[in-house]
Amino acid sequence: MTKEAALFNFWSSFGLTAYEENTVPSADDSENAPAFPYLTYQVATGDIGSEIALSASLWYRSSSWLDVNNKARQIEKKIGQGGIVLPCDGGAMWLKRGTPFAQNMSDPDDDAIRRKYINISVEFFTAE
Numbered sequence: 001m002t003k004e005a006a007l008f009n010f011w012s013s014f015g016l017t018a019y020e021e022n023t024v025p026s027a028d029d030s031e032n033a034p035a036f037p038y039l040t041y042q043v044a045t046g047d048i049g050s051e052i053a054l055s056a057s058l059w060y061r062s063s064s065w066l067d068v069n070n071k072a073r074q075i076e077k078k079i080g081q082g083g084i085v086l087p088c089d090g091g092a093m094w095l096k097r098g099t100p101f102a103q104n105m106s107d108p109d110d111d112a113i114r115r116k117y118i119n120i121s122v123e124f125f126t127a128e
Contacts, residue, residue, distance in 0.1 A: 003045045003126070006088040010095065011041045011056060014075060021057075036061040037068070048091070051123040053098060057105070058116040065104065068114045072102045075118060091126035 098119025107113035
């Protein structure tokens with residue numbers, strides 16, 4: 001499995017539709033606009049010895065932070081204090097919680113959007 005596929009599988013494991021941040025359907029096209037809640041995530045890769053900071057965002061439309069906070073805690077728990085190792089072609093990637101792990105974000109165009117910005121770091125144990 002490629003590094004990109006391993007990241008997609010990880011982010012897709014939380015019961016939300018996961019989009020690489022550059023492939024989110026346009027909200028201007030109401031037929032294809034993503035349905036809330038959903039998740040977006042960054043993809044960047046490296047090789048042995050490299051550690052890269054990445055982020056993801058949880059997108060909810062609600063009057064409450066309860067559901068998005070619970071989903072962030074689910075992700076935090078899955079990563080754990082020691083991180084989680086994802087197998088990939090040529091080795092593995094070690095995902096760890098970033099600092100801060102999660103923070104609330106607003107949307108200037110819609111005050112009902114509840115966005116949780118999540119920081120992780122990924123250390124690569126692959127030759128390529």
